[in-house]
Amino acid sequence: MSDTYTLYNPTVMDHFMNPRNMGDLRDADGVGEVGAAACGDIMKISLKIRDGKIEDARFKTFGCGSAIASSSMATELIKGRTIEEAMTFSNQEVVNALGGLPPVKIHCSVLAEEALKAALEDYVKRHPELAERAAAAEPVSA
Amino acid sequence: MSDTYTLYNPTVMDHFMNPRNMGDLRDADGVGEVGAAACGDIMKISLKIRDGKIEDARFKTFGCGSAIASSSMATELIKGRTIEEAMTFSNQEVVNALGGLPPVKIHCSVLAEEALKAALEDYVKRHPELAERAAAAEPVSA
Amino acid sequence: MRQVYLDHQSATPLLPEAFEAMRPYFTEYYGNASSLHQHGLRVRDALKKARQQMAALIHAESEDEIFFTSDGTESANLAIKGVAYANERKGKHLVISATEHPSVVNSVEFLEKQGWTCTRVPVDREGRVDLKGLEAAITPQTVLVALHHVNHDIGTIQPVVEAGKICAKAGVPLYVDCEASAGWLPIDVREFGAALVSFSPHRFYGPKGVGVLYRNKRARIVSILHGGVQEGGRRAGTENIPAIVGAGVAAEVAARELPQWRAHTAVLQKRLWDGLSRDIPFIKLNGPIPGPDRVSTNINISTEFIEGEGQLLLCDLNGIAVASGSSCVSKSLKISHVLSAIGLDHALAQGNLILTLGKDNTEADMDYVVETFVRIVDKLRGMSPMWEEFERGVIDSVIAPRGFGKSFSEHAAAVSGKAAH
């Protein structure tokens, strides 16, 4: 790629060309699919969760290069995190890890955050006991 | 002048660079000086008239290249003409003889016509008998 | 890696002969055309020659009807605003088609803020303007009708001759934006009955930095860039002589080579679309089929279930330069208004790609593009949740509906919580 001009920086280009964790998870524990009304991108994230930890993550994305790279990076970043950690995940982490995105493309990283949160919500919905535990813990952590 | 670009055609340039009949006439029989309010040019034509014929003509001009060329050409054209002929002289003759002038410079040729007419008027004024003769002739020629 | 440039609508390389013609005007014949000395007069001659070359390309009666501007955008602005301001007393109504270029559309919007009104005449699903609608849109207050010759996005050839007749009958000047046709289709301003025609030589191998506006002597127009008396007082500013000289040469070459260029690109166009439609399922050509209704240089496709920017980037990484009308590609995050105007489903507009051919493309290039694009589509569909959902029967195809599943747009609206725009 030397002497080649690219729209995004090398990290973004790498994640676009060689996306990590692309695909679906058989028997996923949580799946989130979200869309950006603004540009029409759609992103889906599937999670495998064991013992409160994200063991595996996969994405599928209908969208531009930075949307694909953002979902690839997001899945990389959250693998190994606990659900609680993942709940506070922010798009800024994606932007930073990618070494920056053009201003007009920041919303792609937001979409990745939203897809992850939707997948976590789906997991929580399937596991009502978690919500109860969290509610009980809340007064302490607040 | 080959390979040289000039503002005016070669005839105009020639009359500008080597004006014919430039100067004054000692003991002129008629002198006309006119100015163009539009551009500020001033033109003076002096005539030597013998036996009702323009024997000699001279000009002086404060003005642009085409004004100088127009007065040079006008004096050339009218030499040898009778007063009657000269009275019908038109700027178009100057334009034609010069091989054309840019549209914005046509008024220079008009100035030459006016200077000539002013000189003829001056001559007529100095010779009231001519006016009487012309008036007497009028019903016939009309 | 093979390099295939398929973005001739955006830019073309300068013809070597145009460059050679320009060269002395940079450092040797550098005079200002307004100057009265040698240096000025010499370039004045060059300017006149370029005007004649432009006039010849579009069969204008006289070179005095040619004005040089800085680009096609400025020419369009001058045509629209120059005519509007000049005829303000007569009326303040304009008529344009729904698929004009932004340089026309946004000029009109500017005038609308200043009190003008405008009727936008719809186009059919292939982008052809509704002539009855156009005729009906003209009012006694109409001072200009604007209709492009060829659409910049989808290559539709407009019925300009018919439009010209309607305008002539109504006594309203017609402005034809020929930016996407000049050099590629014959243009005869008199046959068009056009009062104004604009184009930009950088679309047919001329230099950037110069645009052309033809104005019929009878059409009233005023200047929109004010200053000196250049271009007969219609366009102030020091003339870009080297570019104008190069543009003149490009116009001369285009006038001569047009039939060959056109025939050559028509063959490539057919080969490209035949290959793509043969090898890729769920792909749609936007605009008329290759033939008399479509300019030979344009292929505009929508590939279902994948988005345009990703296609564009993967093409680029494979040496293929293309454009897209999808929203992710535009700085405004809006899909091309042309795709909206032809009623293209939002899903298909998102998967849009614009390939514009040039004289130097080859048949082997086309085959390489088809081959490569098959792989690109596979890769992107493999990543696309929509493709998976289509395969699972959750959503249906717009291009070849199976009769079950939600539409893509319904699905997109559901997951995004809002309707796509």
Added chain:
Amino acid sequence: MRQVYLDHQSATPLLPEAFEAMRPYFTEYYGNASSLHQHGLRVRDALKKARQQMAALIHAESEDEIFFTSDGTESANLAIKGVAYANERKGKHLVISATEHPSVVNSVEFLEKQGWTCTRVPVDREGRVDLKGLEAAITPQTVLVALHHVNHDIGTIQPVVEAGKICAKAGVPLYVDCEASAGWLPIDVREFGAALVSFSPHRFYGPKGVGVLYRNKRARIVSILHGGVQEGGRRAGTENIPAIVGAGVAAEVAARELPQWRAHTAVLQKRLWDGLSRDIPFIKLNGPIPGPDRVSTNINISTEFIEGEGQLLLCDLNGIAVASGSSCVSKSLKISHVLSAIGLDHALAQGNLILTLGKDNTEADMDYVVETFVRIVDKLRGMSPMWEEFERGVIDSVIAPRGFGKSFSEHAAAVSGKAAH
């Protein structure tokens, strides 16, 4: 025959290094900066670099404050109209000096037709703007003050720093037209307190076809050429990349060479005026004497009893390229409004000649010009009825009055039947 180019205000030859930098952008790197592929991205980089080079020349804070247009005229139009339209709600009053370039004056006149008003602040007999008058002209409705840095006709350097302070106090943006100073005088937009600054690289050995507008981030401005989103939405139209690249190089060279160019032309300027004033009677320098109040490149003279176009043509035939502000030279048959504004007698305005120096002129050139001009004046005075009438005592000199005879203007009015204008 010696060739002496003394019309650098109209045009300059392109620097060889600028040409070399431009060359690949014609045929190799021909992409459109809006394209998302290689070809587009490469020229985007070039565009950014040129913006940085421009910012450096005028000490702008950031390259984002630089917009490229097609020439100085368009930059002036954008500065005036772009600010006026953007601030319409605030007020519709403008302030300019009486000696602005036609690109400013005529932009303002256009706005006046649309309901704006404008105060024209007078200048003194050397062309310096009346700062008290400028301050007094500002009202609560004023949205812009325009003052050029250097006058294009008579070389007067304006008190822009002081004007900037007045504007800052009043909270009104200042626009400084630097067309006649850029490359020849240091420009510091922050020291000027300027919200907008325009110039044109073809005045300092850059290419034609590109103008620059600096806009301070805080100044509101809208586009005047509508279309695409190029130049941050402030200037639609395909960017003239080769010219922009060449302009960047020219700006870099100018920033480096400015002190030498300035010192060199200052020496020539003095030598030229010393020679002319020594050898030719009844000649007048218009504008300040060479020194800190006058740009080093400009000599503007009026030679009495003869007209400007004839002088210009004879200079040209002797290899000397000059300009003139006389009415015969302009297509409108009007004398330069700058000469009117400094109260120059009509007779002297008619005999006007503008000589503008450049880096490649030499001392021998100056001596040749003086020598040649003596002969030209003799020849034209020999043909002039006014000179004869002056010698006969019928009219008097304006430059060195003898105290008897009519004035030239009285005489001219008498013979033409109307007052000259």
